[in-house]
Amino acid sequence: MNKELFIKGPVTPDLISKILNEQSTDRESGAFTIFLGQVRSDKIDGKEVTAIEYTAYESMAEKVFEVIRKDTFESFKLTKIIIIHSLGTVKSGEVSLFVLVAAGHRPDVFKDCSYIVEKIKKDLPVWGKEILEDDSYTWKKNNF
Amino acid sequence: MNKILFFGSLRELTGTQEMMLENISDTDNLLKELLHRFPQIRSCTFRTVINQETIAQNTPIRQGDEIALLPPFSGG
Numbered sequence: 702m703n704k705e706l707f708i709k710g711p712v713t714p715d716l717i718s719k720i721l722n723e724q725s726t727d728r729e730s731g732a733f734t735i736f737l738g739q740v741r742s743d744k745i746d747g748k749e750v751t752a753i754e755y756t757a758y759e760s761m762a763e764k765v766f767e768v769i770r771k772d773t774f775e776s777f778k779l780t781k782i783i784i785i786h787s788l789g790t791v792k793s794g795e796v797s798l799f800v801l802v803a804a805g806h807r808p809d810v811f812k813d814c815s816y817i818v819e820k821i822k823k824d825l826p827v828w829g830k831e832i833l834e835d836d837s838y839t840w841k842k843n844n845f
Numbered sequence: 846m847n848k849i850l851f852f853g854s855l856r857e858l859t860g861t862q863e864m865m866l867e868n869i870s871d872t873d874n875l876l877k878e879l880l881h882r883f884p885q886i887r888s889c890t891f892r893t894v895i896n897q898e899t900i901a902q903n904t905p906i907r908q909g910d911e912i913a914l915l916p917p918f919s920g921g
Contacts, residue, residue, distance in 0.1 A: 738921050755920065756852065756853070756856075757920070758850070758852055758894075758897070758913055758915065760897055761894065761897035761913070764897050786920060786921070797921075798920070798921045818921065821920065821921050822918070822920060822921040823918070824918070825918060825920045825921070826852065826915055826918055826920075827918055827919070827920025827921070828852060828853035828854075828916065828918065828919050828920070829919045829920065840853060840854045840916070840919065841919035842917065842919055843917070843918065843919045843920075843921065
């Protein structure tokens, strides 16, 4: 389980590549699923989203992260969970959420990753402000 | 003394990230005080957490407790 939950700015292709390269030393895991949450250029009232600004209640997020880990690690027989969420500005086309889930074998690793992503969206105290092309903004709402 | 934190849209509406209050006995009284100071948050949806734990009903506030008002999450 990673210690760094938040980073400033987007999750870059270089960071993703670095994390994937590190997995080659993991001899316990045989199946990996990765989720990337990317900022879309949605249209709101005819105006395009150019970026999302993220803020978080970081001390609470660490606790929520621990709860997600405790709930899933043993019951899903996982070998690894890596979650990285952006803080600050992430532009359209950039990644703001990285989730990697690993297990010894593949059977449920797709479902497990999906479960963890939904828990993150529902339970992690993070807020996104959608910045529009005219510099106005609206507060993001998650759909469940 | 208690630290009160605001997040998301509540920060904008109150113009405040954090404030200190004293002599607040429980969360009902805290919300009364906050609505008095910031009536603009009256129609907002938010949850109240004490020391990073969500509370579901009126809860006593102890010296040093950190209270946060959290609008619906929108991470990911």
